[in-house]
Amino acid sequence: MQNGTYPQDLHIHTIYSRDDSAVVPAQTPELIARVRHAELIGISDHFEHFADNEYDHYVHHLRALDLLVGTEVDGAPSVGFAASLAFDYYIYHCRDRAEDYRGVERLLATGRPVIIAHPNALDTKLDCLPPECLVEINNRYIWRCDWMQFYAPFTHRFRFVISSDAHQPQWLGQSVARRAALELGIEESLLVNELGKVAVTDARTGDQ
Numbered sequence: 691m692q693n694g695t696y697p698q699d700l701h702i703h704t705i706y707s708r709d710d711s712a713v714v715p716a717q718t719p720e721l722i723a724r725v726r727h728a729e730l731i732g733i734s735d736h737f738e739h740f741a742d743n744e745y746d747h748y749v750h751h752l753r754a755l756d757l758l759v760g761t762e763v764d765g766a767p768s769v770g771f772a773a774s775l776a777f778d779y780y781i782y783h784c785r786d787r788a789e790d791y792r793g794v795e796r797l798l799a800t801g802r803p804v805i806i807a808h809p810n811a812l813d814t815k816l817d818c819l820p821p822e823c824l825v826e827i828n829n830r831y832i833w834r835c836d837w838m839q840f841y842a843p844f845t846h847r848f849r850f851v852i853s854s855d856a857h858q859p860q861w862l863g864q865s866v867a868r869r870a871a872l873e874l875g876i877e878e879s880l881l882v883n884e885l886g887k888v889a890v891t892d893a894r895t896g897d898q
């Protein structure tokens with residue numbers, strides 16, 4: 691892989707995922723921006739780890755590095771608070787329970803793209819999700835299931851994004867996820883098209 695090979699990577703963790711034991715102090719947003727392994731890079735730290743008291747700092751820090759501001763939301767209990775704060779997009783843990791599926795609707799109502807995180811790892815039932823969702827194929831988890839069996843019935847129902855879910859810099863890869871997408875005949879959906887011009891402009895100027 692060469693720098694800039696990937697069109698996008700929207701699922702990356704940094705030091706703002708404070709309670710994640712895999713993240714080390716050297717993994718700053720600056721390091722991710724410096725590595726530049728994808729053309730469009732979004733940081734998606736765990737919402738529950740920073741939102742309480744570092745949201746403003748997080749947004750300004752990422753904007754200054756020209757990184758998209760995402761977040762990874764851990765199910766229904768966090769949805770209300772997460773939807774009340776502005777992000778470029780949400781990555782969402784949707785376990786197989788009614789309140790988590792309702793949380794998807796609530797996040798979609800913000801008008802921001804909602805990416806369903808590694809559904810094969812959380813037993814998310816894809817037929818319970820609205821087709822407006824983006825479904826993630828990520829390098830960290832895709833190989834832990836029979837991807838043809840799990841995803842093939844849904845390749846025409848959803849749009850898909852491919853991500854690393856990197857918790858350390860050397861995880862900034864997508865080779866297995868891209869192989870799975872190729873076998874599934876999936877054409878990746880690019881977030882720049884999802885966001886639209888107005889949304890991107892608002893986000894870049896910090897108007898929330």
Ligand SMILES: [Zn+2]
Nearest residue numbers: 762783807808
């Ligand atoms: Zn996750």
Ligand SMILES: [Zn+2]
Nearest residue numbers: 701703762855
């Ligand atoms: Zn993650």
